[in-house]
Amino acid sequence: MKLFAVSQPGIEEITYKELKELGIDGKVVPGGVEFEGDLKEVYITNLWLRSASRILVRLCTFKAKHFAELVRKAKKCSWEEFLTSDIPVKLRATSRRSKLYHTGAIKERVLRAIKEVGLKVKEAKYEDEGTSVIVRFENDVCTISVNSSGAHLHKRGYRVVETEAPLRENLAAAMILTSGWRGEVPLIDPFCGSGTIPIEAALLATNTPPGRNREFAFIKWPNFDEKLWEELLKEADKKRKEVNVPILGFDIEEEAIKASVKNAEVAGVGEFVSFKNLSFPEISFEDVVIVTNPPYGERLPVKNVKEIYRRFGDWVRRHFKRYRVFFLSPDRALAKVTGLNPEMVTYFSNGGITVGLYRAEKF
The missing domain is CATH 3.40.50.150 (Vaccinia Virus protein VP39)
Known part of the structure; x- marks a missing residue:
C-alpha cells in the first residue's frame, strides 16, 4: 500500500526521521512523508509517530477530466477493504488547476461510485463521524485516500484539563x-x-507510544487484523522503561x-x-x-x-x-x-x- 504521514509544514523532516527509527524509508514532500507498507506499517505509524498529524492510505490515483470518468475510475478503488455499509463516510474534496473544480459535485460522484460497487454507505453529518475519505484533485490528477487515524494524532487522550492557547x-x-x-x-x-x-x-x-491510550479509525475497517494489533501493543508495553x-x-x-x-x-x-x-x-x-x-x-x-x-x-x-x-x-x-x-x-x-x-x- 502507498501510505502518507501527514505532517505540519515545517516539521516534515522530523516525521521522516521518526519513520527511519521505525525502520521505514520514506520521501519528504510538502505536508508530509510518502512511504509504503502493509497493515503492520499502518498500525505501527499510528501507534508510534509523535510528530505526525494523520496516516493516510492512498486508495487510488488517476487522471479524470469529466465526471463520468471520475465515477468509472473511482469504482476501481479497493473500497471493500476499508468501508462497510453500517459506518457512514465523511468525504472531503479539494481541487487545484483541474477541470473538475466543484468540490461538492466531486464528493457526490465519489459517493455514487462507492454505492455502485455495492456499499450502501451514508454520508456522515458530523466532523469526526465515520470513515474519512479525502479526494484531492491537482492538475486533473485525482488522489483518493482513507484516513486510518480517525481523530488528529495530536489527540493522545490525556489532555483532560486545558489552559488558554495550549500547544498541540x-x-x-x-x-x-x-x-x-x-x-x-x-x-x-x-x-x-x-x-x-x-x-x-x-x-x-x-518509550511509551503516544497512541497507546486512544482509538483509531482502522479498528473499524473490514480488514482489521486484531491479532496483529494486540501483538504490537504487547511489544510496545515491553519496551517501556523508567526515567x-x-x-x-x-x-x-x-x-x-x-x-x-x-x-x-x-x-x-x-x-x-x-x-x-x-x-x-x-x-x-x-x-x-x-x-x-x-x-x-x-x-x-x-x-x-x-x-x-x-x-x-x-x-x-x-x-x-x-x-x-x-x-x-x-x-x-x-x-x-x-x-x-x-x-x-x-x-x-x-x-x-x-x-x-x-x-x-x-x-
Missing part, C-alpha cells in the same frame, strides 16, 4: 525531538501551561499547574514529571535541556512580552553552566531579546500564528 501535543513532541533530548539530562519547561511539553518528554523518555532524570514544569499560573498534574496522571507519567507554581525558579544543573513555549500573542502588550523573553534569557545564563535551549517565538527580533544568540531551526503554525523554533546552546 505533536508540535511539543517535534520540539523535543529536534532538541535531541532522549532522557540523558534534566529537561525543564519554565512556561509549561497545561504540561504538554513535560508530558511529551516523559512519554518519549519512557532517571528530572523532568520539570513551572508556570506562574496555579490553575495551569493543577491542569498539568492531572494531565500527567491520565497520561500515565505522573511519577516521572514534577510541576511547581513558580516563575523562573532558583534551580541549577551542570547540564540541561530547556524546551518551552513562552507567552506571546495579541493579548499581551509588546513591552510585557519583551520583558518575559529578557528575563527568560537572564535566568538561563545565571542558572545553567551548559545548556541546550529550544523555544518558540513569532518574531526573530523578539527571540534575540533573550540575549542567548539563538538561531532559527524551522518554523510552523501554532494556533494560527507562524512561529519560529529557535535554538541556543552553550557547552
Whole structure:
C-alpha cells in the first residue's frame, strides 16, 4: 500500500526521521512523508509517530477530466477493504488547476461510485463521524485516500484539563525531538501551561507510544487484523522503561499547574514529571535541556512580552553552566531579546500564528 504521514509544514523532516527509527524509508514532500507498507506499517505509524498529524492510505490515483470518468475510475478503488455499509463516510474534496473544480459535485460522484460497487454507505453529518475519505484533485490528477487515524494524532487522550492557547501535543513532541533530548539530562519547561511539553518528554523518555491510550479509525475497517494489533501493543508495553532524570514544569499560573498534574496522571507519567507554581525558579544543573513555549500573542502588550523573553534569557545564563535551549517565538527580533544568540531551526503554525523554533546552546 502507498501510505502518507501527514505532517505540519515545517516539521516534515522530523516525521521522516521518526519513520527511519521505525525502520521505514520514506520521501519528504510538502505536508508530509510518502512511504509504503502493509497493515503492520499502518498500525505501527499510528501507534508510534509523535510528530505526525494523520496516516493516510492512498486508495487510488488517476487522471479524470469529466465526471463520468471520475465515477468509472473511482469504482476501481479497493473500497471493500476499508468501508462497510453500517459506518457512514465523511468525504472531503479539494481541487487545484483541474477541470473538475466543484468540490461538492466531486464528493457526490465519489459517493455514487462507492454505492455502485455495492456499499450502501451514508454520508456522515458530523466532523469526526465515520470513515474519512479525502479526494484531492491537482492538475486533473485525482488522489483518493482513507484516513486510518480517525481523530488528529495530536489527540493522545490525556489532555483532560486545558489552559488558554495550549500547544498541540505533536508540535511539543517535534520540539523535543529536534532538541535531541532522549532522557540523558534534566529537561525543564519554565512556561509549561497545561504540561504538554513535560508530558511529551516523559512519554518519549519512557518509550511509551503516544497512541497507546486512544482509538483509531482502522479498528473499524473490514480488514482489521486484531491479532496483529494486540501483538504490537504487547511489544510496545515491553519496551517501556523508567526515567532517571528530572523532568520539570513551572508556570506562574496555579490553575495551569493543577491542569498539568492531572494531565500527567491520565497520561500515565505522573511519577516521572514534577510541576511547581513558580516563575523562573532558583534551580541549577551542570547540564540541561530547556524546551518551552513562552507567552506571546495579541493579548499581551509588546513591552510585557519583551520583558518575559529578557528575563527568560537572564535566568538561563545565571542558572545553567551548559545548556541546550529550544523555544518558540513569532518574531526573530523578539527571540534575540533573550540575549542567548539563538538561531532559527524551522518554523510552523501554532494556533494560527507562524512561529519560529529557535535554538541556543552553550557547552
